[in-house]
Amino acid sequence: MTLLSLNQISKSFGGIHALQDVSFDLNKGDIVGLVGDNGAGKSTLIKILAGAHDPSSGQVILEGQAQTLSPPANAQGLGIETVYQDLSMIGAFTAAENFFLGRELALGRGPALFRLIRRKTMLDTAVSGLEELHIDIPGVRSKPVERMSGGQRQLVAIARGAFWGSKMLLLDEPTAALGVRESKEVLNLITRLSARGLTIVMVTHNLEHLWSVCNRVVVMRRGRKAADMPSASTNMEDVVAYITGAKEGLQGRALELTS
Numbered sequence: 001m002t003l004l005s006l007n008q009i010s011k012s013f014g015g016i017h018a019l020q021d022v023s024f025d026l027n028k029g030d031i032v033g034l035v036g037d038n039g040a041g042k043s044t045l046i047k048i049l050a051g052a053h054d055p056s057s058g059q060v061i062l063e064g065q066a067q068t069l070s071p072p073a074n075a076q077g078l079g080i081e082t083v084y085q086d087l088s089m090i091g092a093f094t095a096a097e098n099f100f101l102g103r104e105l106a107l108g109r110g111p112a113l114f115r116l117i118r119r120k121t122m123l124d125t126a127v128s129g130l131e132e133l134h135i136d137i138p139g140v141r142s143k144p145v146e147r148m149s150g151g152q153r154q155l156v157a158i159a160r161g162a163f164w165g166s167k168m169l170l171l172d173e174p175t176a177a178l179g180v181r182e183s184k185e186v187l188n189l190i191t192r193l194s195a196r197g198l199t200i201v202m203v204t205h206n207l208e209h210l211w212s213v214c215n216r217v218v219v220m221r222r223g224r225k226a227a228d229m230p231s232a233s234t235n236m237e238d239v240v241a242y243i244t245g246a247k248e249g250l251q252g253r254a255l256e257l258t259s
Contacts, residue, residue, distance in 0.1 A: 003028045003167060003199050004049075009058035011044050018044040019055070020223045026168070031190060031200045033210035033231070036220035036243055042203050045220065046170050049201065050082040051075030062167075081165030085172045087157040091146030095137070095156045096126035098145055099163060129163050130156070133189060151182025155189060162193050169193065171202045175209050187213050207236050219243055 004026045011019040019041045026032060036042050047053045048060075051069040060067050062078060069075040072082075089098040100122045127141060135155050137148065145153050154174060161169050174190070175183040190213050194200055204210055210217060211231055219227040219242040227234075227242040241247040 001028045002026070003030075003063065005061040007059040007061065009045070009048060009055045009060070011048065011053060012056045018223055019048075021058070022220075022223075022225050023058075024218060024225060024228050026199050026201065028199055029194050029197050030216060031194045031202065031214045033214035033217045034201055034203045034220065035205070035207070035210065035217060035239065036226075039222075040220040040243075041223040042220050043172075044223075046082070046172060046201070046203060049075070049080065049168070050170055051080070076164065079165055079167030080170065081161040081168070082170040083157045083161045083172065083174065085176060087153055089145050089153065089157060092144050094123075094142060094144055095130065095140050095148075096123040098156065099126040099129070099160045103164070126163075130159055133159050133162070133192060135159055135189070149182065151178050151185055154178065154182070154186050158186065158189055158193075162198060165198070168199045168201070171200060173203055173205065175204070175206055183209065207239060210239075211236070221245060 002025045005023075006025075007023050009019055009022045010017070022041070022045065034042050034045065044053060048055050049069065051072040051074050054068070054070045060069055067074075067078060069078070069080065075082075090101065093101070096119075104122070123141060130137065130140060137143070137152050137155070145156060148156070158169070158171065158174065161171075171190070174186055178186065187209060190200055190202065194213075202210070202214065214231050217227070217229055217231050217234065217239055218225060219229075219239060221243065226245075226248075227239075229238075238247065
């Protein structure tokens with residue numbers, strides 16, 4: 001079942017063409033690995049999906065309706081959340097405080113700044129959300145995230161994204177700088193979220209991690225989609241060949257594999 005379609009998406013910054021006529025569908029429950037060299041267009045594409053950039057041309061179709069995803073609040077309102085590499089969390093805050101950062105629950109009406117924050121409700125909700133996803137972090141109710149390991153912080157950030165993102169989660173290098181055990185925990189969480197029906201797009205340079213969780217791989221090269229293949233129908237050598245340009249002119253064959 002198609003959740004979101006990108007139709008001929010292009011993005012230019014002055015005379016620089018960051019994306020050129022990129023089209024593909026994202027299905028409900030997909031885990032899509034988005035790969036390519038630096039400058040291939042991955043980050044620009046993610047920022048368009050996240051609502052941080054408007055496309056210069058093309059159309060985004062979400063559940064059959066054309067949508068404008070920018071600004072990011074629009075994308076978030078449509079159920080699309082992003083976990084960037086810096087995680088966008090405040091180190092001195094707990095997991096619960098970071099869960100509701102900018103979305104604090106408050107009593108009464110009017111600006112949240114002038115209302116009482118429902119701290120216990122936020123804490124209980126965040127801890128319940130972590131437990132539901134089988135994320136066990138000792139002392140999570142009171143421990144600031146700066147005292148958590150890199151893997152624990154990543155788990156909290158992804159769980160926060162899944163808590164607010166009802167349809168799609170965009171992950172930028174979710175296992176970067178993590179050890180083997182912590183990477184496995186993050187990849188297991190991604191698999192569990194997909195099983196719940198959440199669509200996930202994962203930018204990664206780690207092709208081994210791509211194959212461990214992704215059912216599809218989309219290769220970007222010089223702002224264009226070079227290939228779109230089921231991960232089960234390709235191998236690392238083929239993907240690297242598309243990334244480097246050793247394989248060109250085979251996009252038609254790659255698309256056939258997805259039909």
